[in-house]
Amino acid sequence: MISHAVSTELMHTISRQFNTSLDLDEVMGQVLRLTVEATKATHGSLFLLDEQGRVSRYILARPEQAPEISPHNLEKVMAEGLVGWVYQQQQGMLLDNIATHHRWVKFPDDAETHSALAAPLLHQNRVNGVLVLRHEQPHYFDESHLSLVTGIAGQAAIAVENARLFSQIRHERETLDALITGMPNPVLVIDAEEKIIFTNAAGRQLLALTQVDHPALASVEGGLILKAALKELNQNSTSSTREIPWSDGRIFNLSLNHVARLGTVLTLNDITELKRLDELKSAFVETVSHDLRNPLATIQGFAMLLEMENLSERGRSNLSGLLQGVAQIQNLIQNLLDLARIGAKMDEQIEPCDLTEIAEDVLGGFELQLAEKEMTLVADLPAELPWVLGNDLRLSQVVANLVSNAVKYTPKGGRITVGLSYEDGEIRLAVSDTGPGIPPEEQDQIFERFYRVPMMENSEWIEGTGLGLSIVKAIIEGYGGRVWVESEMGVGSTFICTLPALPDMPEE
Ligand code: ADP
Numbered sequence: 047m048i049s050h051a052v053s054t055e056l057m058h059t060i061s062r063q064f065n066t067s068l069d070l071d072e073v074m075g076q077v078l079r080l081t082v083e084a085t086k087a088t089h090g091s092l093f094l095l096d097e098q099g100r101v102s103r104y105i106l107a108r109p110e111q112a113p114e115i116s117p118h119n120l121e122k123v124m125a126e127g128l129v130g131w132v133y134q135q136q137q138g139m140l141l142d143n144i145a146t147h148h149r150w151v152k153f154p155d156d157a158e159t160h161s162a163l164a165a166p167l168l169h170q171n172r173v174n175g176v177l178v179l180r181h182e183q184p185h186y187f188d189e190s191h192l193s194l195v196t197g198i199a200g201q202a203a204i205a206v207e208n209a210r211l212f213s214q215i216r217h218e219r220e221t222l223d224a225l226i227t228g229m230p231n232p233v234l235v236i237d238a239e240e241k242i243i244f245t246n247a248a249g250r251q252l253l254a255l256t257q258v259d260h261p262a263l264a265s266v267e268g269g270l271i272l273k274a275a276l277k278e279l280n281q282n283s284t285s286s287t288r289e290i291p292w293s294d295g296r297i298f299n300l301s302l303n304h305v306a307r308l309g310t311v312l313t314l315n316d317i318t319e320l321k322r323l324d325e326l327k328s329a330f331v332e333t334v335s336h337d338l339r340n341p342l343a344t345i346q347g348f349a350m351l352l353e354m355e356n357l358s359e360r361g362r363s364n365l366s367g368l369l370q371g372v373a374q375i376q377n378l379i380q381n382l383l384d385l386a387r388i389g390a391k392m393d394e395q396i397e398p399c400d401l402t403e404i405a406e407d408v409l410g411g412f413e414l415q416l417a418e419k420e421m422t423l424v425a426d427l428p429a430e431l432p433w434v435l436g437n438d439l440r441l442s443q444v445v446a447n448l449v450s451n452a453v454k455y456t457p458k459g460g461r462i463t464v465g466l467s468y469e470d471g472e473i474r475l476a477v478s479d480t481g482p483g484i485p486p487e488e489q490d491q492i493f494e495r496f497y498r499v500p501m502m503e504n505s506e507w508i509e510g511t512g513l514g515l516s517i518v519k520a521i522i523e524g525y526g527g528r529v530w531v532e533s534e535m536g537v538g539s540t541f542i543c544t545l546p547a548l549p550d551m552p553e554e
Contacts, residue, residue, distance in 0.1 A: 100121075138163070339379055452539075
């Protein structure tokens with residue numbers, strides 16, 4: 047019989063013990079020792095069980111006396127022994143005389159045991175361990191021992207679960223650490239004061255970081271470049287990206303993510319090689335396009351000479367087909383050259399431009415086409431709008447490409463509306479038509495090079511290269527603007543471009 051005072055004192059000591067350390071072996075060893083001492087048992091042991099009910103650890107009150115327990119013995123204990131029974135039944139048990147009990151599996155250090163007690167470590171309906179006390183006298187343990195040890199086992203069950211969760215979190219954290227540390231891309235985290243609170247190895251190398259704890263971003267190598275880029279990145283969005291040139295000639299794509307309670311995560315992607323390839327590709331396209339132009343002009347010249355000859359009806363028709371083909375190739379080459387030049391920001395003089403005047407000029411050039419297709423043109427071009435920064439010819443190209451598409455894709459008799467307006471510091475150009483519309487899933491793609499919406503069955507083939515809108519996008523974005531389409535199937539499409547408006551009108 048164990049006294050109430052001893053039980054209460056022991057439960058207190060043990061619950062304090064569980065709060066001192068997260069090292070399971072150490073805490074459980076100590077708890078076992080305290081329990082053995084208080085109950086004056088001969089031996090104390092703890093079987094920790096995994097989710098499949100297999101013994102994952104065997105802890106002893108006196109590890110120095112630990113016998114060699116074979117895996118076979120541990121399996122037997124679970125299959126036939128007392129520990130297995132307690133696990134299955136989820137309740138404690140007293141064995142008054144082991145000599146007469148079939149459920150006792152003898153361990154090598156059991157010579158002196160005659161009675162035993164076992165209690166489950168029960169947590170949320172699952173037994174994650176079994177605590178066993180042994181004594182050399184038969185009938186040593188009574189119900190008071192069992193209820194005390196059951197209480198201790200209940201607390202131990204919580205400690206085992208906490209340790210399991212802790213080790214799971216630690217494992218996940220270590221995996222994540224290894225992943226980020228080993229990443230070839232520099233990653234850094236900065237706090238609200240722009241202090242670097244975390245970097246991986248690649249980040250430390252890039253910023254030439256020494257051991258200084260949490261240095262200010264501005265004080266490290268390349269920090270000012272990053273600071274400037276950060277200012278320009280969209281601070282309101284949770285993530286955005288930007289290209290930045292590094293002092294050693296490399297080019298990085300900087301992406302920024304705001305993570306709540308952590309800070310701002312900056313990830314740098316080395317895109318130097320990609321940029322070089324892109325430049326090579328543009329140079330290649332430009333050279334090839336140039337070289338194609340001359341022989342094409344020669345073909346055109348000879349074909350025009352042929353036109354003056356006395357040709358048969360058939361010959362004339364063939365010649366006109368040939369000249370049409372030449373014109374198409376010339377158009378494609380011109381578009382390719384334009385894209386290469388716009389991308390490389392070549393041959394451009396940037397100056398304040400009056401979009402109203404530009405749009406009026408461009409629309410004048412469409413009169414004939416509009417009349418041929420019996421189309422109505424509505425132009426809403428206010429005279430007193432602020433100007434924009436750009437190149438006259440390129441901006442004309444934007445308006446011309448959009449209007450030309452509207453005319454091309456809208457059936458005979460349709461209506462085209464071209465409007466200019468000023469809103470929130472931006473000039474907005476909108477070109478609407480009453481054409482077939484563009485399916486929602488195609489609306490982003492049509493701005494990609496060479497992309498054309500697949501033709502609907504039975505619809506008439508419309509000539510095109512798939513480059514017009516990518517040219518519009520390259521020009522507008524080059525001047526700091528945006529372009530998108532709003533469209534409804536069967537109703538029509540509106541292409542909208544915005545450009546930053548200049549604050550002052552230039553003196554005439
Ligand atoms: P292209 O007109 O030479 O094919 P674009 O780049 O100008 O190339 O346009 C890409 C595609 O977008 C077109 O092939 C067409 O499918 C679609 N598109 C462009 N403008 C319109 C429009 N106003 N109405 C319907 N579809 C359009």
